Amino acid sequence: MPSLINLIRVVFGASKRLSDLEKLILNSVRMRLDTKTAELWDRQILAINKIQRLPEGSEVNFYRMKNGKPSFDAELSFANKTEELQVAKVEVNLANVTQKLTAIVWSVNGFLFSIEYKGNPDLFAEAADEDTRSELKIKCELKANLAIDATK
Numbered sequence: 001m002p003s004l005i006n007l008i009r010v011v012f013g014a015s016k017r018l019s020d021l022e023k024l025i026l027n028s029v030r031m032r033l034d035t036k037t038a039e040l041w042d043r044q045i046l047a048i049n050k051i052q053r054l055p056e057g058s059e060v061n062f063y064r065m066k067n068g069k070p071s072f073d074a075e076l077s078f079a080n081k082t083e084e085l086q087v088a089k090v091e092v093n094l095a096n097v098t099q100k101l102t103a104i105v106w107s108v109n110g111f112l113f114s115i116e117y118k119g120n121p122d123l124f125a126e127a128a129d130e131d132t133r134s135e136l137k138i139k140c141e142l143k144a145n146l147a148i149d150a151t152k
Helices: 002-012 020-030 035-047 121-127
Strands: 050-053 059-063 085-094 100-108 111-118 136-142
Touching (some): 020 085, 020 111, 020 121, 020 136, 035 111, 085 121
Antiparallel strands (some): 085 100
């Protein structure tokens, strides 16, 4: 039975582990956050227990599930609870490759929710492996402040 469940997860893009590329992108955002927000960022990432990758790698969604439903623990939420918030724009370049990857990191209602890709992440995902990681150049630009309550 476990192998059938794993097959379903692969077919529907569900997983519990971040890819190396996703870790690099999310860490590039984390490095630009203040200490308190970075701690919440880490706690939210640790709480992710379902990752959904859409076909052709166009988007990755992160969930914190409890009893089969998305969980929104108030202790983990960012002060900025904007319904849909573009947190950062991350550009990924690979040495000797003209193509680039743009990753838009989103938060929803105070929770890290997704990475939306412009470009094909497959080539960059291979390069994010520890052996070739030095060939990647990552530039992150914060687009919003997660520490400020924007609803007031």
